[in-house]
Amino acid sequence: MNLYKLLLIIFYSCLCNYLFAKQTENGSDEKQITYLTGKINSDVQADTLTLVLHGPFFSYQTDPEKYSPQTLTTIPNKNGEFKFKIVAGTSPFHISLFLSSKRNGQLGLINEAEISNYLIEPGDSINVVFAGHKQVYTGKGKTIFEAQYTLQQSDIDERLLKADKPYSFVREPLRWLSQKDSLMNIQLTVLEKFRPSLSDITFSVLRADLIGSNRAFVYSRISYSKPFFSSGTILDKNLDSLCRMLVLRPDYISINDRSILAPKYVDYLYKKLQIEVKYGRLKNDSDVRAGHNYFDAIKNQFTGVLRDKLLAWWLLELASINDLQPQYLANAMELMQTPVFIKIAEELKATFTKGQLVEDYGFTDAKGKIVHLSDFKGRVIVIDLWFSGCTGCVRVAENMPLVEKVFEKRKDVVFLSISIDRDKNKWLKSISKEHEGQDYTHYTTPSTVYIYTGGTAGKNSFIKKYVPGNSYPSILLVDKKRRMFSATPPTPVSAQARSGLIDLIEKALNFN
Secondary structure, three states, X not given: OOHHHHHHHHHHOOOOOOOHHHHOOOOOOOOEEEEEEEEEOXXXXXXXXXXXXXXXXXXXXXXXXXXXXXXXXXXXXXXXXXXXXXXXXXXXXXXXXXXXXXXXXXXXXXXXXXXXXXXXXXXXXXXXXXXXXXXXEEEEOHHHHHHXXXXXXXXXXXXXXXXXXXXXXOOOHHHHHHHHHHHHHHHHHHXXXXXXXXXHHHHHXXXXXXXXXXXXXXXXXXXXXXXXXXXXXXXXXXXXXXXHHHHHOOOOOOOOOHHHHOHHHHHHHHHHHHHHHHHHHHHXXXXXXXXXXXXXXXXXXXXHHHHHHHHHHHHHHHHHOOOOOHHHHHHHHHHOOOHHHHHHHHHHHXXXXXXXXXXXOEEEEOOOOXXXXXXXXXXXXXXXXXXXXXXXXXXXXXXXXXXXXXXXXXXXXXXXXXXXOOOHHHHXXXXXXXXXXXXXXXXXXXXXXXXXXXXXXXXOHHHHHHOOOOOOOEEEEEOOOOEEEEOOOXXXXXXXXXXXXXXXXXXXXXXX
């Protein structure tokens, strides 16, 4: 696995709740030292170790350096020994340890020797030995890792969870759900055996994580069924029965239980409310794709820190899919009371609100020349961000020239095509009329400015800031003074959307 994949794993990895106290209004600033030490045997090829402390959210596409309190790297000594000293708070937190190798010029993740999203107690001193496919733990707190390793081995790579056999989700959704229920109950029984050796909060969080992983997958699978993402698709009786069954089920964790803030459990709650909102639309014969407004659902179902955490996550998702509408941000910020999540909302507001100065980053054109946004001072900038192979980007490519043609005689508007392709040759093929194989012709017009991120892709600071979820295509509209005019302009994939984008560009041109 190459460096790009490793960074993606860290980038997408479980940005978990490292400090419950930081999520409460009266959180403590007290710190404790936690040690993770170990040894890599010679049969495990790894010469670099990276330890990531995860932030408040699970499986969210944000910059780990921004939302993770610590990212530590070390090189084992000649005997394969390593040591991490972690300064954190007084509550359990999650970590991931990546073992990688620079041999043959690549930095690759060794999956067999991976500690992924493990909970650890402050003050623990856990030693782990990586030997082939095994991990052996000793020291204070070892039982926590043993419990998680045992659970991980009970369903390696979540093969059983993700399996669509023997019961198919499409043909037998109720029996499919029963299979997922059985798997969760078996794993909860396994976890229960470790309960006497774990603190109450640790056991509760591990239980919440386990339930959250299983239920989040269930709701994710429902979200991929046609009625929940394609307008006009009939909700068949089997899927309807599945949804009704889930709606009637009681909560797994009490609203007063501290572990309800566990990242994987919150992941499940968020996916659940999304499906419930869409299910309500389907039952009322409304358009299932009528926007991503889940504010009322969050406000009406949750309170306190949990409500604020879900609101923050909702805002982050909106930003990631290019739909952070001003009213959504305003509604959430008016309701929020938890400082750590208010800060996230404020950062989003400072980035995506109309009138905010857009970062002046230097991109590279086909000839290697550096192109800055400031080069277009006095011109409205229509920014199209994309990558080769993106189906949605192709639809934009087919329609954007029609928008551009409307403004072909205007000197005060420029269309900027920014590719995040890592491979320059792939990008050049995509914008060439002479394309082959899987490469496609992106929109090519004489006046479009074609640039790319110079191989930095998702690591690019502009991309990390303005496309936080790496979701494409993404369109931005910048005014003549390089200020954000709209972070959510219509994506021109239909006649109506093209017309909306044209109207918005006209407004930007007349804006002072």
